[in-house]
Amino acid sequence: MEEMLSRPHWLPKLVNNNIDVARAFYSHSKILVTALNGPVIGLTAALISHSDFIYAVSDAWLMTPFTSLGLVAEGGSSVAFVQRMGQGKANEALLLGRKIPVRELAQVGFVNKVFEGKGNFREQVMGDLQQTFGEHLVGSSLLGTKALMRRRLVREQDEQAPLEMFGGLDRFCQGIPQAKMGEALSKSKASRL
Template sequence: MSKAVSVEYRGRIAIITIDNQKQLNALTQDEYYELATYMRDIAQHDEVFITILTGKGRYFSAGANVSISSSQPDDDSDLAKHWLRTFVAGNLNITHAFYTHPKILITALNGPAIGLSAALIAFSDFIYCVPSTFLLTPFSSLGLVSEGNASRAFVQRLGIAKANEALLMSKRITAEELLSVGFVNKIFEECGKGEDEKFLGLVLEEVEERLGEHLIGSSLIQIK
């Protein structure tokens, strides 16, 4: 596993961290695969009831690293097969890992979320963020279709009006807008850009207070 994505187990909580700050936490196809693998591994840990996904640095994730599309097949006639086996399969794999994750999934947005990474977090059960957070899914401006099942998940979590702004207009959705429509549960106003450790600490305090051992873990999973 690469250092760009890592997992730490803390009793009933598993923390997945994206740390590729030089690339603003953009992920390659292989790194999205690793993220999906970690989520499925966590699903097998009976002692874990909560998964927290967060990032290091100023950005949560700048989406897909462009290097995922750098490889080309030797025979141009096999382009469709090549992309089906690589990009499409990878996209389906990470999306499936998110929408089938059995644990309580909490995303802690330490900064902006862009592209596929932004689409995937719509499957979270709770989302916390810092004031500098924004959501940007520029698929239409890049000549792409929406990824990560965003055309469905965004409508459910953002509402049809904001979902259309995000997906069709490629509009940047601010933290305040995300809070107003219920996409995020809370903005931690006391956290500045790059204060990821402080932010994660506050999120863990929130989780302990709201989802601590006073609640029955197995009940949480069954309710979800």
């Protein structure tokens, strides 16, 4: 049990999840498109916030229950959520862990387009992308413009990522998330009986 509360145990795991994986998303040089065909929760929700375009079905939702699990924001969400959805909605997502429906995410610009129905969602997204990214765009200009737009954000993320990671590390070393997850498992088992 003592090892489960040690920095050497948690540090590599958190560096991988909160720094390496997040950086792969927020510093990616190509256009990143996310197509949500359902809910997105936790670290995955944080990671999609680095997408250039997000498409979703009408019943999708986002939830980042970090604070109810005894964690802090992760995956670059403390910067990207504020940038992509504004301070107010980011507070609801990150501080309160509120489940946010896709319609609200579209209203604040987090989601670019909402499609009705799941039946042909992939085809709808692909069709929209082919129409949007047609021959009228010059690929090198597209990527050059993205690099310019993201430059400040990448620097800000590079500064914030270690803070998120060390915040999470401190909590894991105190055993807070482990206790909260244990409570959740106990409640789940009790409700099944």
